[in-house]
Amino acid sequence: MNIAVCIKQTPDTTTRIQVADGGGEIVDDGIQWIISPYDEFAIEEALKLTEANGGEVTIVSMGPARVEKTIREALAMGAQKAIRIDCESIPNDPGVTAKVLAEVLRGRGFDLIFTGRQAIDGDQAQVPGRLAHLLDWACVSVVIDLAIDGDKGTALREVEGGSERVHFTMPAVIGANRHLNEPRYRNMRGIMKAKRIPIEVVQVDAPAPQLEITSYSYPPQKGERKLFENGASDVAEVVRLLREEAQVI
Amino acid sequence: MNFALTEDQEMLRDEIVHFARQELNKDIIERDRNQQFPRDLWLKCGEMGLQGLPVPEEYGGAGLDALSTAIAIEALGYGCEDGGLSFSICAHLLACVIPIMNHGTEEQKRKYLPKLCSGELIAVNAMSEPGTGSDAFNMKTRAIKEEGGYRVNGTKIWSTNGPVADIALLYAVTDPGKGISGSTSAFIVEKETPGFSPGQKFEKMGLRTSPIGEMVFEDMLVPESALLGGEGAGFVLFNQSMEWERVCIGAKHCGTMRRLMEKSVSYSKERESFGQPISKYEAVSNKIADMKMRLEGARLLTYQGATRLDKARDVAIDASMTKIFVSEALVQTALDTVQIYGGNGFTTDYEVERTLRDSIGGKIYSGTNEIQKKILGNWLGL
Ligand SMILES: Cc1cc2nc3c(=O)[nH]c(=O)nc-3n(C[C@H](O)[C@H](O)[C@H](O)COP(=O)(O)OP(=O)(O)OC[C@H]3O[C@@H](n4cnc5c(N)ncnc54)[C@H](O)[C@@H]3O)c2cc1C
Numbered sequence: 001m002n003i004a005v006c007i008k009q010t011p012d013t014t015t016r017i018q019v020a021d022g023g024g025e026i027v028d029d030g031i032q033w034i035i036s037p038y039d040e041f042a043i044e045e046a047l048k049l050t051e052a053n054g055g056e057v058t059i060v061s062m063g064p065a066r067v068e069k070t071i072r073e074a075l076a077m078g079a080q081k082a083i084r085i086d087c088e089s090i091p092n093d094p095g096v097t098a099k100v101l102a103e104v105l106r107g108r109g110f111d112l113i114f115t116g117r118q119a120i121d122g123d124q125a126q127v128p129g130r131l132a133h134l135l136d137w138a139c140v141s142v143v144i145d146l147a148i149d150g151d152k153g154t155a156l157r158e159v160e161g162g163s164e165r166v167h168f169t170m171p172a173v174i175g176a177n178r179h180l181n182e183p184r185y186r187n188m189r190g191i192m193k194a195k196r197i198p199i200e201v202v203q204v205d206a207p208a209p210q211l212e213i214t215s216y217s218y219p220p221q222k223g224e225r226k227l228f229e230n231g232a233s234d235v236a237e238v239v240r241l242l243r244e245e246a247q248v249i
Numbered sequence: 250m251n252f253a254l255t256e257d258q259e260m261l262r263d264e265i266v267h268f269a270r271q272e273l274n275k276d277i278i279e280r281d282r283n284q285q286f287p288r289d290l291w292l293k294c295g296e297m298g299l300q301g302l303p304v305p306e307e308y309g310g311a312g313l314d315a316l317s318t319a320i321a322i323e324a325l326g327y328g329c330e331d332g333g334l335s336f337s338i339c340a341h342l343l344a345c346v347i348p349i350m351n352h353g354t355e356e357q358k359r360k361y362l363p364k365l366c367s368g369e370l371i372a373v374n375a376m377s378e379p380g381t382g383s384d385a386f387n388m389k390t391r392a393i394k395e396e397g398g399y400r401v402n403g404t405k406i407w408s409t410n411g412p413v414a415d416i417a418l419l420y421a422v423t424d425p426g427k428g429i430s431g432s433t434s435a436f437i438v439e440k441e442t443p444g445f446s447p448g449q450k451f452e453k454m455g456l457r458t459s460p461i462g463e464m465v466f467e468d469m470l471v472p473e474s475a476l477l478g479g480e481g482a483g484f485v486l487f488n489q490s491m492e493w494e495r496v497c498i499g500a501k502h503c504g505t506m507r508r509l510m511e512k513s514v515s516y517s518k519e520r521e522s523f524g525q526p527i528s529k530y531e532a533v534s535n536k537i538a539d540m541k542m543r544l545e546g547a548r549l550l551t552y553q554g555a556t557r558l559d560k561a562r563d564v565a566i567d568a569s570m571t572k573i574f575v576s577e578a579l580v581q582t583a584l585d586t587v588q589i590y591g592g593n594g595f596t597t598d599y600e601v602e603r604t605l606r607d608s609i610g611g612k613i614y615s616g617t618n619e620i621q622k623k624i625l626g627n628w629l630g631l
Contacts, residue, residue: 192306
């Protein structure tokens, strides 16, 4: 089984994101970069499948040279190959990402392509669907359980209020969700092995974006805390405020 | 001179810290109280590759150089709050696995290293005896050559991992006439060997999750193939293993000091007296400033020593200096951490008194600090 896992380098979840003056972009300096956490579930699932069925896992990431550190972190989990699609900065338009990925991955003989359900920075959740569409493959996303049998697969998806079981035919694009598995630690042997794996760098003419982020802003400051100190006798007042002031019920 | 870590050194450090915090830090107070060695966690550490850091990949290790090994052990000391477990790993790796890696025959390496690296086998270094600690080469244990191998009689004491070990690296006198540098040989002894029995287990003030005990050898016959590094190689082998211990357990202490310093910083910023955080009082902040200085000095000595473990023929002086400086830095830092925590620090629940208890042994094992000073004095021609 030949599997590609598309991963995105994103800021660490604990990084304090700074917006540059004018609000047009995010300041890169001082950011700790990590593999977008949903992508770790994708890598783990791909590794488990190839360990059970044979085959290889190729890590694919789009970005400047900086993302090679993240690619190595993915390789250290046990993947065999890696491709970096060179570009000056990671695209903001998921349409661009999907088109470029489709161009690079088409014709390489992959049976499955994994992605995370979404990247934790852009939160667009578009790449798995758009990529599958461009390849004319099946797409199942927000997957929490997966079984492959020959050229058929069964996936459990998380949906509002429950889960949904789907059958699909391969090849397919799978968007991994939390709970799909427990990503492994990178052990010392894996880290040392990853060091020696060559990363194939691919140049692509990226298509023009069809959307543009015009500004970033911080979330509204949290309001003053209100303390209720009279126990049960405050309940009516709390309910009133939640309804009228906070407008959450 | 370049003081920056490489990307893979950063990766292994971060991953070990992450692993240790997620997997190794539960229920330590209970384990410490009951003197319980966590075999399950030992095996998890084996999966991570911690028991085989510098061992070549073909024998099941990760093939790290000595500096990267020290950086990895430092990360373990930082992330893992079970000082006994990390100490047991160090004793196994530095005083048993590394000598086999460096001096084993191809057959010995193939037979033992993969299982020692994975954690399937636990090893103990059996050197000290009831009557000989600092002057260890005056040992009483004898291995007398006879048909079929060596006949061993003797008792070892203070053997870390002894009560749980599967194999022992045993030192015994094979030729008393040869003088200190050639009288002693090292043997790899399997626990099933008739005549070997684990003796008493000792209770101790710190490192309580690391089991320690006696080992008794009575008319035990070991085959010649058990000899490590040839007859008379015990002196060189043991001294090299102590150099690795003195430097790399120093690395573990550096990690522990960093953890204590960070705890002291956050506790002192939260705890208030006379209406302000205690960190605002110089009597407190000076203690933490000293912790920072000691840590940075200790780390430089450790990294320097580690670099030389790979490259220099003789690192005895570096190892002795590192051993003294770092173990004393750790005890002082642990003592000051308890002081900064005040009454809370004296209680078990805050988990800093345990680290103080754990730290004291550092001045004794791998050769006492007094003996290290003696080595330095001799080297200076005094
Ligand atoms: C936690 C722990 C783990 C250990 N693990 C192991 C192990 O795995 N395997 C093993 O073989 N051993 C182990 N040991 C034993 C350790 O190596 C010895 O305790 C140590 O070498 C000191 O020997 P001793 O206890 O006999 O002290 P002694 O030699 O009796 O020394 C007592 C005191 O006198 C001082 N002293 C002795 N001689 C001199 C001198 N010439 N000049 C100045 N001062 C001197 C010492 O510094 C010390 O303060 C361990 C010890 C501890 C505490």
